[in-house]
Amino acid sequence: GAGVSQTPSNKVTEKGKYVELRCDPISGHTALYWYRQSLGQGPEFLIYFQGTGAADDSGLPNDRFFAVRPEGSVSTLKIQRTERGDSAVYLCASSRLAGANEQFFGPGTRLTVL
Amino acid sequence: QKEVEQDPGPLSVPEGAIVSLNCTYSNSAFQYFMWYRQYSRKGPELLMYTYSSGNKEDGRFTAQVDKSSKYISLFIRDSQPSDSATYLCAIQGGYSGAGSYQLTFGKGTKLSVIP
Numbered sequence: 001g002a003g004v005s006q007t008p009s010n011k012v013t014e015k016g017k018y019v020e021l022r023c024d025p026i027s028g029h030t031a032l033y034w035y036r037q038s039l040g041q042g043p044e045f046l047i048y049f050q051g052t053g054a055a056d057d058s059g060l061p062n063d064r065f066f067a068v069r070p071e072g073s074v075s076t077l078k079i080q081r082t083e084r085g086d087s088a089v090y091l092c093a094s095s096r097l098a099g100a101n102e103q104f105f106g107p108g109t110r111l112t113v114l
Numbered sequence: 115q116k117e118v119e120q121d122p123g124p125l126s127v128p129e130g131a132i133v134s135l136n137c138t139y140s141n142s143a144f145q146y147f148m149w150y151r152q153y154s155r156k157g158p159e160l161l162m163y164t165y166s167s168g169n170k171e172d173g174r175f176t177a178q179v180d181k182s183s184k185y186i187s188l189f190i191r192d193s194q195p196s197d198s199a200t201y202l203c204a205i206q207g208g209y210s211g212a213g214s215y216q217l218t219f220g221k222g223t224k225l226s227v228i229p
Contacts (some may be wrong), residue, residue, distance in 0.1 A: 041222075102148075103160070108158050
């Protein structure tokens with residue numbers, strides 16, 4: 001597709017469960033970013049990939065959060081032992097190159113932890 | 115003080131009005147400035163991207179950056195009901211080193227254009 005795609009669009013889970021959120025970036029984009037957006041707030045940075053490696057994971061809130069991008073394209077954000085406070089929209093963005101460059105966002109995954 | 119401040123509104127204007135949306139930021143190292151539009155339950159859509167002080171125009175939209183005042187603005191001329199959305203300002207480092215590529219967003223301003 002032409003844009004960033006994310007699956008699932010909605011995810012409802014119970015407290016303590018494990019979830020995986022998937023991002024498929026724009027073809028040819030080398031940089032990939034995950035952000036989290038809480039209600040009434042702007043997106044907040046979580047992690048940045050340049051190719052296959054996580055170049056900066058300083059935004060991950062704790063060690064329950066982990067992300068991978070094994071082949072330098074699709075990325076998966078993994079959340080263990082989910083908590084109600086993890087409920088938010090998880091946004092993925094990609095850019096053609098690393099560094100200061102336009103970032104294009106996907107539609108997001110709305111995660112609800114009951 | 116947050117790095118980026120943006121009045122969340124809501125802002126309601128009649129169709130055809132000129133809309134002015136603003137953000138201030140605190141870190142003078144930031145060099146790249148963006149405006150995103152976000153419709154309800156959608157991802158942010160990039161509207162404008164600029165890296166210098168001054169104005170940048172695209173159709174009905176004008177982005178203005180004043181680095182000396184650390185103040186950025188988005189103007190929408192001849193506003194339409196389809197412009198009703200949340201507008202997010204975002205800034206980016208442009209310097210070398212950690213954090214230079216991540217976007218720092220304002221809270222977003224919710225705009226309603228009334229027919």
